[in-house]
Amino acid sequence: AAGVIQSPRHLIKEKRETATLKCYPIPRHDTVYWYQQGPGQDPQFLISFYEKMQSDKGSIPDRFSAQQFSDYHSELNMSSLELGDSALYFCASSFGRGMETQYFGPGTRLLVL
Amino acid sequence: GNSVTQMEGPVTLSEEAFLTINCTYTATGYPSLFWYVQYPGEGLQLLLKATKADDKGSNKGFEATYRKETTSFHLEKGSVQVSDSAVYFCALSLKAAGNKLTFGGGTRVLVKP
Numbered sequence: 001a002a003g004v005i006q007s008p009r010h011l012i013k014e015k016r017e018t019a020t021l022k023c024y025p026i027p028r029h030d031t032v033y034w035y036q037q038g039p040g041q042d043p044q045f046l047i048s049f050y051e052k053m054q055s056d057k058g059s060i061p062d063r064f065s066a067q068q069f070s071d072y073h074s075e076l077n078m079s080s081l082e083l084g085d086s087a088l089y090f091c092a093s094s095f096g097r098g099m100e101t102q103y104f105g106p107g108t109r110l111l112v113l
Numbered sequence: 114g115n116s117v118t119q120m121e122g123p124v125t126l127s128e129e130a131f132l133t134i135n136c137t138y139t140a141t142g143y144p145s146l147f148w149y150v151q152y153p154g155e156g157l158q159l160l161l162k163a164t165k166a167d168d169k170g171s172n173k174g175f176e177a178t179y180r181k182e183t184t185s186f187h188l189e190k191g192s193v194q195v196s197d198s199a200v201y202f203c204a205l206s207l208k209a210a211g212n213k214l215t216f217g218g219g220t221r222v223l224v225k226p
Contacts, residue, residue, distance in 0.1 A: 033213060042202060042216040043157070056211030090156060094212070102206075102214060104149075104157040 004105035025093030032074040037088040119217035134188040136203035144205035146186040
């Protein structure tokens with residue numbers, strides 16, 4: 001079965017650079033969630049989208065923005081990168097608002113030097 | 114706010130031993146409860162879930178029962194294998210809170226041959 005696809009899988013950036021992470025949900029899934037997992041930490045919710053509209057916002061820095069496109073894929077844009085942004089970024093998708101089960105992608109590992 | 118507390122690891126076991134990972138939660142409302150597993154270098158995989166009180170989720174020999182009276186969702190497996198070595202996350206979601214997942218801190222399990 002098709003799974004959530006994230007790209008790139010690994011990314012190395014310098015401080016103050018920008019990064020764009022992409023997420024392709026499971027076909028027919030219309031809801032996307034982004035999470036950040038720091039080293040040795042549990043995942044923290046950043047932001048979510050349902051039917052291309054932002055549906056919830058968590059602890060996402062103002063330097064970050066995201067959107068969901070007409071084909072339901074989503075992009076997380078990160079600017080003015082800081083060392084503390086180094087983390088594993090997960091995207092998860094689900095079908096329908098209010099459906100509980102989220103399926104996670106393999107993550108993008110971002111290293112900021 | 115909503116929160117999940119799970120026992121700290123690492124938990125080190127011998128093969129065929131019994132595994133229990135305690136998980137308790139605090140939530141406003143009636144959450145859905147999940148266990149996710151993260152193998153080394155990989156993303157989060159849904160292990161099992163329960164959506165209402167007294168439901169039992171089960172998968173791959175793992176079980177957890179939604180106990181509303183004790184606000185718990187402890188994970189158990191009767192006979193672990195080396196391949197069960199991973200980090201296990203307990204999580205909750207609430208429809209009223211946009212279904213975002215709130216995770217516990219994770220418990221690392223190491224099974225030795």
